[in-house]
Amino acid sequence: MSIAEKIIAWQKKHGRHGLPWQHNITPYRVWVSEIMLQQTQVTTVIPYYQRFMSRFPSLISLANASEDVVIEHWAGLGYYRRARYLHLCSQVVRDQHNGDFPSNADELIALPGIGKSTAHAILSISHNMPYAILDGNVKRVLARYHNISDVLTGVETMRNLWKIAQTAMSQTECRTYTQGIMDLGANICKRQPLCDLCPLQSGCKAYKYNTQGNIPNKPRKKLKRTETCYFRCYMNSNRLWMEQRPSSGIWPKLWSPPYCTTKPCEKTRHIALASFRHTFTHFHMLVHPIIIHTVDPRRNTGGAWFALDQAERMGIPAAVKKIIKSIQHETKVS
């Protein structure tokens, strides 16, 4: 039995089924899921995917939406550049590909936000074509299987892994294989692997030499320093208005500190209250409209991801009070 056959058999019996992007499979739906799932765990993505597909059920509906609305629906997922590329990509497909995703790897990779792994995922999952992916799961599974203890960032190591991935790839049940090797990585070949349950145990070199703990080998972590970043907002008696951060650097083009998305209501309320205590006497009466205006109406969470046109529709007031909030941010230093 080949690796592919083992993975496929395992996937059918023990893999993940019933995920939102696993039914009504289309290139559009697979693409959105793949972008959301970049560096983001499945359980985190599911509710965002549901809301996003409900609001943007087709590529054309996404392409015709404004970027601000797209960002609103991304708020809380992180890596917001993904959402901007997603939106841009939908417009490129609408304008240059007649609204249909290309079905070859090169043209997919040329699209914004789509790299080799995502392109191959779209091809193998939505078209059942034999293009191998190489995400974090696959790297871990294959590096362990072949006992590759090199740091997985080297060019030559990655070239080798891509070759291994493509060689292992099923030529027939491509969708099931791709899903299977990811599910195997996520649920069996984890950091603490469950080798007793693994269908690849008999051929796995890391299992044989008991080197699972050293693979995948990560590069030495760099020292970090913290820097202080700011966001700024203005308010008058009944409006709160946030500035947009610069398009480069930390939180590019975002309208509020990311931590507002974690416990947004509490944080936003706290900031507003603290400010008003200095400024107004009857802050209780004044806080309410502020909270209303910082609420994300879609989720009622208070996430304050303002879009510029929204702020303008609200009426940007003469700034009565300026608040500057600083946030500690860690960056790597050489």
Added chain:
DNA sequence: AATACGGGGTC
């Protein structure tokens, strides 16, 4: 080849 980009989960 190294780094930025984020929020959440895990141990």
Added chain:
DNA sequence: GACCCAGTATT
């Protein structure tokens, strides 16, 4: 608190 996660683009 360190580390990781269905990676990609930029420098």
